[in-house]
Amino acid sequence: MPTPLKTRVLLADDHAVVRSGLRAVLDGEPDIEVVAEAQDGIEAVEKTLAGEIDLAILDVSMPRLTGLQATAELRRRRGDLRVLILSVHDNEQYFFEALKAGASGYVLKSSANRDLIDACRAAMRGESFLYPNAVTALVREYLEQARRGETAPEDPLTPRELQVVKLIAEGHSSDQIAEELVISRKTVDHHRANILGKLGMRNVADLTRYAIRRGLIQP
Numbered sequence: 001m002p003t004p005l006k007t008r009v010l011l012a013d014d015h016a017v018v019r020s021g022l023r024a025v026l027d028g029e030p031d032i033e034v035v036a037e038a039q040d041g042i043e044a045v046e047k048t049l050a051g052e053i054d055l056a057i058l059d060v061s062m063p064r065l066t067g068l069q070a071t072a073e074l075r076r077r078r079g080d081l082r083v084l085i086l087s088v089h090d091n092e093q094y095f096f097e098a099l100k101a102g103a104s105g106y107v108l109k110s111s112a113n114r115d116l117i118d119a120c121r122a123a124m125r126g127e128s129f130l131y132p133n134a135v136t137a138l139v140r141e142y143l144e145q146a147r148r149g150e151t152a153p154e155d156p157l158t159p160r161e162l163q164v165v166k167l168i169a170e171g172h173s174s175d176q177i178a179e180e181l182v183i184s185r186k187t188v189d190h191h192r193a194n195i196l197g198k199l200g201m202r203n204v205a206d207l208t209r210y211a212i213r214r215g216l217i218q219p
Helices: 016-027 041-050 067-077 092-101 109-124 132-148 159-169 174-181 185-199 204-213
Strands: 007-012 032-038 055-059 082-087 105-108
Touching: 007 016, 007 041, 007 109, 016 032, 016 055, 016 109, 032 041, 041 055, 041 067, 055 067, 055 109, 067 082, 067 092, 067 159, 082 092, 082 109, 092 105, 105 109, 159 174, 159 185, 159 204, 174 185, 185 204
Parallel strands: 007 032, 007 055, 055 082, 082 105
Antiparallel strands: none
């Protein structure tokens, strides 16, 4: 994809103050323009697919869909789209999940004033942007897996099952989840049973703790 003269950005974060600050940073550049905002993952997906967006900047932790889930969905439906993940977490798990989902980079909010513009431009050039600790983690993980002769384990849950886990952990009822995902109550219950069986768990409390560990919701 050729780099446009002015990159059209969707900015998604569930905190309006954060969006305002980041928008000021981005709109201050002549080659970048924020043309849409979203406050949760589903809204981010909908607005990105509906508009002429070149780059989606997504907070890692949002309601309804996390930034990682939204990234995977967007990359599946629009393979040419560039995505950056924003996070307060200097955490290897989030970083590797972001790469797996198809993000072009992972930017810490604590250094966004310094790094975000460079990350946007790198993403639009088809390059990856990684902060220093992430590069170290990536190299270490690669070397350790090569030494052990291992490949990364497959996720036991499907993307749809992860959506259901997140919504359950956020306190949604089965009827609400069915309405949110446009599926039947029976299908929700089927997903719930499959999830519990795959994870060897018994109840919502177990699923909530799992969702926190996976970064699907904040503790």
